[in-house]
Amino acid sequence: MVNITEKIKEIEEEMKRTQKNKATEYHLGLLKGKLARLRAQLLEPGPGAGAAAGTGFDVSKSGDARIALVGFPSVGKSTFLSKVTKTKSEVAAYSFTTLTAIPGVLEYGGAEIQVLDLPGIIEGASEGKGRGRQVISAAKTSDMILMILDATKRAEQRALLEAELEAVGIRLNQDPPNIYLKQKKAGGMKITFSAPPKSLDEKMLYNILRDYRILNCEVLVRDENATVDQFIDVIMKDHRTYIKCLYVYNKIDSISLEHLNTLAHEDNTAVMSCELDLGISDVVDKCWEELRLIRIYTKRKGIEPDFSEALIVRHDSTIEDVCDSIHRTLKESFKYALVWGASSRHIPQRVGLSHVVADEDVVSIVGTKSGLASSTK
Numbered sequence: 001m002v003n004i005t006e007k008i009k010e011i012e013e014e015m016k017r018t019q020k021n022k023a024t025e026y027h028l029g030l031l032k033g034k035l036a037r038l039r040a041q042l043l044e045p046g047p048g049a050g051a052a053a054g055t056g057f058d059v060s061k062s063g064d065a066r067i068a069l070v071g072f073p074s075v076g077k078s079t080f081l082s083k084v085t086k087t088k089s090e091v092a093a094y095s096f097t098t099l100t101a102i103p104g105v106l107e108y109g110g111a112e113i114q115v116l117d118l119p120g121i122i123e124g125a126s127e128g129k130g131r132g133r134q135v136i137s138a139a140k141t142s143d144m145i146l147m148i149l150d151a152t153k154r155a156e157q158r159a160l161l162e163a164e165l166e167a168v169g170i171r172l173n174q175d176p177p178n179i180y181l182k183q184k185k186a187g188g189m190k191i192t193f194s195a196p197p198k199s200l201d202e203k204m205l206y207n208i209l210r211d212y213r214i215l216n217c218e219v220l221v222r223d224e225n226a227t228v229d230q231f232i233d234v235i236m237k238d239h240r241t242y243i244k245c246l247y248v249y250n251k252i253d254s255i256s257l258e259h260l261n262t263l264a265h266e267d268n269t270a271v272m273s274c275e276l277d278l279g280i281s282d283v284v285d286k287c288w289e290e291l292r293l294i295r296i297y298t299k300r301k302g303i304e305p306d307f308s309e310a311l312i313v314r315h316d317s318t319i320e321d322v323c324d325s326i327h328r329t330l331k332e333s334f335k336y337a338l339v340w341g342a343s344s345r346h347i348p349q350r351v352g353l354s355h356v357v358a359d360e361d362v363v364s365i366v367g368t369k370s371g372l373a374s375s376t377k
Helices: 001-015 025-043 079-084 131-141 151-167 202-211 228-235 257-264 280-291 320-325
Strands: 067-068 102-108 111-117 144-150 169-174 180-185 189-193 217-222 241-250 270-271 293-298 313-314 334-340 350-351 361-367
Touching: 001 025, 025 202, 025 228, 067 131, 067 280, 067 361, 079 102, 079 111, 079 144, 079 280, 102 280, 102 293, 131 151, 131 169, 131 241, 144 169, 144 280, 151 169, 151 241, 151 257, 180 228, 180 257, 189 202, 202 228, 241 280, 241 320, 257 270, 270 280, 313 320, 320 334, 320 361
Parallel strands: 067 111, 067 144, 144 241, 169 241, 189 217, 241 270, 293 361
Antiparallel strands: 102 111, 180 217, 293 313, 334 350, 334 361
C-alpha cells in the first residue's frame, strides 16, 4: 500500500507541475488514467485482510432503500440519526465519537429506509488512512448519500469531502457518461464520435486505451462535451458508483440570516439545526423525494385494498416489477392486471406487464392459476 500511495503522490505532483495546454493534454490524459488505476488498487482488500479490518462496517442492507450519512467527525450525524430513527448513536462534541457503522430505520410513507451513520470521514481516506476505506465501501452500497456539513465551515468541509469521494470513484449527482465501450477479442480499436468533440480526440483515447492494455474494442462517444475523466470512468466502470447526494448544513443557528438564505437556495441542499430541532423534517421530506420511491397497494378479489401496508417500488417501475416484488414466480401465472389510480386512463384499467405504475396506485394481479394471482370483483 505504501508503494502505491507514493506512486499516487508522485503522479499528483507531476500533474500539478504540468501546464495545461494543447501540447500536454495527451500526457495529462495518460497521467489521469494511471492515477485512476492506482487508486482502485489502493482500495482493493490486500492479502490477509480479514473480518477484523472491517469490524462494525459489514452491515447487511435492509429495508426499501439505504441512506449513508457521510461527514467529518462531530458535525451532527449521530444526533440526526437518533432524531429520525429509534437508534441511539453515541453523541459528543468531540471527534471520532462514532467508531463503527450504526444502522437505523427511518419509517416514512409506509417505507422502511435504512440510515447508516458512518464513522466521521477524514481527509486522506482515499489513501487508506484510518477507517476511510471501510467508510467509502459502505457509502458505495447506498442509494443516497447525506453529506452532513457544519454550516460554519461550509466551503472547507464540502470541498475536502467531495475530493475524497471523487478520488475513490463515487460520483455525486452525476449520470454515467454517454460513452459506449465494448471490448473484443480481435479487430483492433474502432473509435467513433457522434459529433465533433470539444475535449477529446482519437489519438488521446487510443493512448489511454493502450495504457489500460485494451487493444481490441469499439468506442462510441455520443456526448460532444465528454471529458478525459469521463472516458476513464467508462473504462473503470466496475470501480465507479453514481449516487444521489443531498448536502445538509447543520448548525444553522450559528450563522447569519444572509448566509442561511444563500445556503438554502443552493441545488441539492437542505439546512437544519439538530440542537434546536429546526428543519429536520424538511431534510427527511427531501430524502424521500430524491429516492423516488412509490407506494403500491395490492387488491384481492372481493376484498378492499389494505391501505395500511404498501408495497414499495422504484419510480418508473412496471407491473412486472410489482410482480417480482410480490413473488418472483408470479409472472409465470400472469394473465393481466387491473389498476386504479394516477397511472390508469380509466377505472379500473386492464394492463399488461409493461404498464408503468404511479405512486399510490391500487393493483390487482389476475392469473391463470388459482392461488398464485387473484382477480378483482
